[in-house]
Amino acid sequence: MTIKDPNQPKLQQDERQRRWRLVLGNDAELDTPLSEQDTRLDQLMEQLYIPGESQGGRYGHHYGRRLPKAALWFKDIRALFPESAASIIQNDALQRLDMSSLLQDPAFLDAVKPDINLVASLLMMKDYIPDEAKDNARKLVKQLVEQLMQHYRPAAEQSIRGALNRASRSNRPRPSEVNWNATIRKNLKHWQPEEQIIFPERLVGYGRRQRRAKQVILCVDQSGSMADSVIYSSIFAAVISSMPSLHTQLVVFDTEVVDLSEQLQDPVDMLFGIQLGGGTDIAKALTYCEGLITNPSETQLILISDLYENGDKQALLQSAQRIIEGGTNLVTLLALSDDGAPISNRHIAGQFTALGSPAFACTPDLFPPLMAAALERRDLHQFASSHNLPVVTGEESTV
Structure with missing residues (x-):
């Protein structure tokens, strides 16, 4: 079967046909040859999503099944799909598979990439994870924590420290509290070229350190x-x-x-x-x-x-x-x-x-x-x- 739209050129038609074939799976009656990479994508999806009794295509669920060579499967998913799609597929797999067994597989731990969805799943299941797998679950959570801390710490510290400094500034500082760099920048318009001096019409300073955080x-x-x-x-x-x-x-x-x-x-x-x-x-x-x-x-x-x-x-x-x-x-x-x-x-x-x-x-x-x-x-x-x-x-x- 071929899906055609007379208003689209042939290249767009072929791409549309290809996408429908990948969405509907191997059971789709579409006359669409797949490239080597698309064939691999199709195989990866077939191993996770299989037809259900009430739903066609890839959207049936088969919980509790185990993927062959799970670690290699997760690695291929990360290599062949965009980051956003890989994250969704990875999360679907973890919900359908025996996570306890996966968490005890060193190869799986090397292949999987911790993200928000994975960590949320682990935290929701933490009371059901067997003791022998809890250390590995913590390692995955720790990886994401360190990644997020490294990403957000600089921006958070810069924004918050800047806000605290601005909140403590005073326009009538004591001599010991004058912020001379800020004062010079504030008064550059008062530069007197003949005298080679700046008249500091407005002093900028930092108030006393707050005793209470x-x-x-x-x-x-x-x-x-x-x-x-x-x-x-x-x-x-x-x-x-x-x-x-x-x-x-x-x-x-x-x-x-x-x-x-x-x-x-x-x-x-x-x-x-x-x-x-x-x-x-x-x-x-x-x-x-x-x-x-x-x-x-x-x-x-x-x-x-x-x-x-x-x-x-x-x-x-x-x-x-x-x-x-x-x-x-x-x-x-x-x-x-x-x-x-x-x-x-x-x-x-x-x-x-x-x-x-x-x-x-x-x-x-x-x-x-x-x-x-x-x-x-x-x-x-x-x-x-x-x-x-x-x-x-x-x-x-x-x-």
Whole structure:
């Protein structure tokens, strides 16, 4: 059988035919010869996805099967597919295969590449991984943690330190507090070429070091849908906890609240202390965090949740209102991930926005500048708008 479109030239027709053949699999009645590489792609997919009784093509599921030479299969997937596709296929394979056996295979550990999906799967299954495989599971989690820490630490430290420095600047510094480099740059327009001097019309300085560190509390929903957000939040919490100008705390919750602040120095242990899945009681979590606040005007409380509340919704909004009116900067993120627009409770998100805490999703790359904006108490609605992050207003999203 040939799929044709009279409006497309032959090359496009052939490519369209080829793609349908690869999507539908070997059972497709399409007269399409495959190249050597496409044949290999087709074989790799046949080993994982097989026709189901109720669904045609590659979309039936056969759980519990084992791939032949699994380590080589994972290596080929990484070599032949783009990164985004390979990650999806790898995650599908791990859900369908005997992960316990794979985790005890040294060749598999060398072939697989840890990513957010893999680590989320491991964390969700951690209570079911046999003892002899747990060390290897930790090694995979550690690889991703080190990769993410290395990637995000420089940007986070630069953005946050810059924000703290700007927040402490004074335009009426004492002589010992004058920042001469900044003062010269600020007053270059007052250069007098004849006298060869600059008149410092405006002094720029850094105020006295703050005796009390600014407080940052990350309050993170650990329900199953928030897996990526939990992992990224934990990484950023570990990064900024090493900055002496900040007092960082990490609180995760489902129907119960767990304070992981004491584990921030060991992100791997911290991640294994997270229990993904379960219900959601955001009101209880916010009430707990409210009790941690020591100096509201110097506190940033970052709530990361899709706002699907199983607890008392009215208590949730009352708690948020108390926190905001008390002077704490409440930042509401519906997700911290690369997945785009999240599914969230738009009604409650709109109410948070109305209270003065604009609710929007944020990518990991934008989290450092977001933290800088929060520390400087800038308008977060404007921040979201400038970065094309839709703010949920309840009825519609605005950019």
